[in-house]
Amino acid sequence: MRRALALAASPDARTGPNPRVGCVLLSPDGEVVGEGYHHGAGHPHAEVEALRAAGGRARGATAVVTLEPCDHTGRTGPCSVALLDAGVARVVHGQSDPNPVAAGGARRLAGAGVEVVGGVLAAEAEALNPAWTFAVTHGRPFVTWKAASTLDGRVAAADGSSRWITSAEARAEVHRFRAGVDAVIVGIGTVLEDDPHLAVRRGGVVLPREVQPLRVVVGRRDIPERARVLDGAAPTLQVREHDPATVLVALRDLDVQHVLLEGGPTLAAAFVRAGLVDAVRWYVAPALLGAGASALGSAGINSIADALRLRITEVARVGDDVRIDARVLRAEED
């Protein structure tokens, strides 16, 4: 399984919206007869790649795979059937398939007389695809809210100025984080006021459009023609809708699994109020303002008992600032 996990994590596995999966086929005497991993949408699944490598030696073999084999015909046929057709005798898998559409592979295999063992190093397997797992399980993308405030929680001064609260190092780190998400969300208000670009830069250079996350502008007002988000450096989508749940469903339908919420206090409040913030990445600058907009607008929380509580996952010093990463605590996880 460790080998299968390593295969899944191969650096050239560009899976896009699909999960990273690795598979190792072992002969009855423990010899590796085939290996494979998923290279991305439209490519064969890891199991199929391993079966092709093994050829006839797959008969009677054990398939070790990081994710429960799918039972679904998408752009490729179901892996469960491919494993049965190849005469595999035993399947050991890590994470169970959380996808109700694709699940059922283990059941079909067991029903056909194959010995199936699940849950082996399942946590490690799941850690290969946290956003995919979340999106498949919850039917919507995982939402990380990024904020950059002073110690006293301000994101702008009394006169509206907000550049820059945090250090250059913190802003560079935001670019690196953006590069790892599928979409970046701001409100139309932020576009009209600040005209942000939202494209990922590295060393000051805008990365190619193919690796840019989708720029999402939420709200009914038109984006000005000359707005920087319309410059073509990255794809841009306007969702003419305020309800965060509707926005996230629209993004799910575009295979978006992880979104970075970079909007202002009002948009953040709408997501918090809707229970649709899953994590925060918060940059605290060692500065005090005493006036100006607070990071979070009114989210319907009236007392300390009703505060939205989080659990800190990491604290780091970045440039002159502090980064606090935290997960929102939910009843299901308490």
Added chain:
Amino acid sequence: MRRALALAASPDARTGPNPRVGCVLLSPDGEVVGEGYHHGAGHPHAEVEALRAAGGRARGATAVVTLEPCDHTGRTGPCSVALLDAGVARVVHGQSDPNPVAAGGARRLAGAGVEVVGGVLAAEAEALNPAWTFAVTHGRPFVTWKAASTLDGRVAAADGSSRWITSAEARAEVHRFRAGVDAVIVGIGTVLEDDPHLAVRRGGVVLPREVQPLRVVVGRRDIPERARVLDGAAPTLQVREHDPATVLVALRDLDVQHVLLEGGPTLAAAFVRAGLVDAVRWYVAPALLGAGASALGSAGINSIADALRLRITEVARVGDDVRIDARVLRAEED
């Protein structure tokens, strides 16, 4: 000098408002003939203690002392004169005396033909008495502002509730920090609203009155007779005055060198506006409120360019929270 520094830092040196000082007397061939350190107000200074230990062997000796010998008759005579009377030939000192009233010892000694070398391990010597040095240099106590807020900078919810934003571990650490300052300041508004006790507890038990910092209540309205700050567990002072500079002068005259500002947003804003916050100890709880009082009220800052900037000195996780210690940047230090 390292030995003199170690003597000054002796755990039984309870110097109160006086600086910690250590002294070693060396014979011309390098033998230690006397040692001493200051035990606190009313006790002999370190030099005098070392001279007593050395007796006649002080003649021709070198005195190594962490602080420039005083030239001032207070509760004890000037050390400069005592060193001259004993026939010391050479004086090596660390920190120069920042106190205009007591300074001049080196000059008097040199004028009388004693060889004087100053500034040896001066930074280490100064670090023995940071608050004393600050208070003597600036003519007022060092002010640390303690705040405990949510990520979005709130210190209370919309309904006014504020217990508790931070974890028990953070609150216990505040008690330990309080134990090391000379005074704790709150506004009368906080006393009327929250009725804080402000006495130092350890393991839930209130420490003896003798080791408690002074509880200072700022403002003109009367403290209610049954207020917890009047319970006698610690000394309490009301300063019927709003101006922070006046408050600090009053405290300086009581030999207060380090104050912890624990007031609410309004009192903190008055100190920030007056340029009288030197450091912050900020507890950030991983929680979001979106409404309620922000940690810092209006301090006359209008734009990002005018933000009060600080330099982070330490970041630590305390219980569920993050503590950020930072020093206010001043033009003189930039």
